[in-house]
Amino acid sequence: MDLTSGKICSTCGTQYPQQELSGTCVICADDRQYVPAGGQVWTDRSQLHDTFHVSWQELGPRLSDLRLSPRFAIGQRAILVRSPGGNVLWDCIPLLDEQTRIRIEALGGLRAIALSHPHFCSNMNEWAEAFNCEILIHASNSPWIVNRTPRLNLWQGDMLYLWDDLSLLKLGGHFPGSSVLYAPSLSAGGTVLLGDTLMVSPNGRHLSAMYSYPNRMPLPLQTVAAIFDRLDMLAYDTVHSYDRALSIYGNARQIAATSRERYGV
Template sequence: MTAFICATCGTQHAPSATPPARCAICEDPRQWVPAGGQAWTTMEALSRRHAIGWREVAPGLLGLGVFPDFAIGQRALLVRTPQGNVLWDCVALLDPATVALVKALGGLKAIAVSHPHFYTSMVEWARAFDCPVLLHEADRAWVMRPDPAIRFWSGEAQEVLPGLTLHRLGGHFAGGTILHRAEGPGAILTGDIASVTPDRRHISFMWSFPNWVPLPAAEVARIGAALEALEFDAIYGGWWDRVMASGGKAAARDSVARYIRALAGPEPLAP
């Protein structure tokens, strides 16, 4: 029995004798199935062609991602605190070098994942570090590999460790979550629930990014109100270059207003 990994989205599925017939994550209209059909790999095969690379993103914040890029290509963040480490979002690969490195850094107190596209091999990570995976219950149906390590939380906020709190924003998925880091001027870790744009001066929101389906204005306004209630300066998106080191609170406010203006039209959005 093998826990096969979808080559398109990176989601690891429950162990089976043969590759699954379908990937429900990819068949959902927020994602996509390649023209050539569904393809599968395994952790062993992935580790032969890829490795995990690390980079310091900010003090107490280490980025890790799969090189060369695999599936959606996101990077995760290891958040270090005096109370322990939390892995924010996840990647499909887990290799022995990464296990050794994370254990040398103190292991993991918890894993928290923003939304189903980044669930990837979260169960492998949880088992390696004997820690829980925190997911919002609204996205329970998208768990492709159930496991006792997965713990569903409900409501709008959930503390992970002192100074680290999950907030449900919804939007991209009903349980779409960000992680607020209260230390210093504050930061939010957003994956693509509130995605830092390539110009690194704005954030944006979509129901489907690859299929270019926006969110309704009322939903974006609700998300904007939730962000307004948080204190933060930096925004860390889901990819290496999607980081707003400062000015994030004002940028979020302006981005929400711009998005709603774009949906309403027809005035120009910017000079």
């Protein structure tokens, strides 16, 4: 079975194995996402390669932002974390072009792909095959994984230590297994990669947690409180959310505390 081929949802970027493809993307049919008013639209690898390329932006000495240009699907980005014990790709994007593969190989390849939640699985299998690495997704997110591979590692519990000073922490909320990547040495006070387990506001002054961001569906306040409780276990000053423009440098922990006060939890 070729898990690196098949159709790709143009709305969320999820890749489906051809034999499992139905009329509608199950990720988008879920209340957390949406099917466009004009109906389901599919694309594939060849069309993406013809139209898009992967653009890079350095976020720090060991941190690179990767996204499709022009913007595709929900505009998600992947973040390459470089670490002595092995590199991690945090979340995934729906295209791996040859220039990107060569560049990552020159930086040491990938030891793992770690996913915050199912919206960002994209074409994770193609990336994993190219770099001969495992895919880490929390087991609570298993029902929404549509393209499985033997490389898939469904981790359990509240925290998974990786190597060096890297670890995954389950916060829940947006999805049951929504997780963050914690890297204390990536900034002076520590860095948290959020995906959209928590969303940074466009003005950079607030963190929000929602069941569905595009459909404006809130989470119960007790769930929001639990998310902030778990985040408060970490020492950090920098956070990076799912989009290139949504990062906070230097005072992220204080902003998280202010955001929690606004929720009243």
